[in-house]
Amino acid sequence: MLATQLANAEITHYVRYESDGASHYGVVDGDVIHTLTGPPWSGGVRSGASLKRQEARLLAPAEPRKVFAIGFNYMSHRGDRELPPHPPVFLKLPTAIVGPGAEIIFPAGADDVHYEGELVIVIGKTASRISAAEAPAHVFGVTAGNDVSARSFQAGDLQWFRAKASDTFGPIGPVIATGLDQTDLLLQTRLNGEVMQQQRTSDHIHDIYAIVSHISQYATLQPGDVIFTGTPGTTSAMKPGDTVEIELEGVGVLKNVIGRPADTD
Structure with a gap:
């Protein structure tokens, strides 16, 4: 722990x-x-x-109507990519959301499926075109999440629908925590007990309030909506039978097991 x-x-x-x-x-x-x-x-x-x-x-501690996610939000994960002026946003689906203990199921044809441990924002108050200074009043709390990603789909598809939004590809939990300094928490990912990622959320390129503000300029955020805020460092593939744990300081451990792949259609 x-x-x-x-x-x-x-x-x-x-x-x-x-x-x-x-x-x-x-x-x-x-x-x-x-x-x-x-x-x-x-x-x-x-x-x-x-x-x-x-x-x-x-x-899952929330039932979001909308699920947003941010890409390349740590320099340790961004590598040599150009730094954008705004958070790069993509969408996951509400049906991707599962809770602690749920199996992660790879869809047919998915290869090279990676963990991505992340802090997840839970919206508490409707937000539309708000500033970063106003954003704290609209954030209810935070939880841990795993932005499961099928690299084989990600590399070839026009959009990341299959790669990022497949069923079970968005575990969150185990709790939503309030009362934390949400901008500076230790995040750790473990695969079969081995530490694979570890970094503080203070290393975010775009902090959580900038993220909330940016998204709210284009889409109204509603109570219960969630935002995955990016993963640190490098990632690696998971396989059926593996146990993946995402631990966020002050929140606890989100633990999931990789189940048998779905049957080919």
Whole structure:
């Protein structure tokens, strides 16, 4: 586990979980999840119900209507590419989103599929054409994410639909954290227990508030929408049976296993 310097911070963890066949939002208090009446960014409050954390199956902590992602947002990943004046934005699909413990399934024909550990922004308040200075008021919190990427599709397709937006290619979780210094958190990716990526989010080329502002100039961000903010360093391929963990300081560990590839159509 990452050493943390957040012991004195007032951090709150929010989850979405399944229990008795229904999904709920909740707030974590030690080993207990207190059920909320709705999403916390939409005024959800404690309903009075609760359960032990081990009794709940955690789901993706948000159900976004829109999923944005930023490319090449660390110099360690950008390499010799020219530095753009604005964050390079692409789209993933809401159906790519899965939660902790879910299998990542490679679609038929996908080869050279890589992990990309990232900080993920969760929007809490509608944002349209806002400035970077206004952006903090529109960010609810952050979670960890894996921008799973099929390099074989990425190299040959006109757009990155298959490469980046296939089903299960957007794990997020395990919690949404509020109360963090979202601009300076340690991010680490592990593949089968080996550290593959490690860098602080303070090394972002475009910080999270610049990203939110930029996207909002063109598309209205709505509560629950998410933004993947870019991956550091180098990446490598995963294979069926591998375990990939994305750990974000103050958030925890997002753990997924690579399942059997989908059947060829």
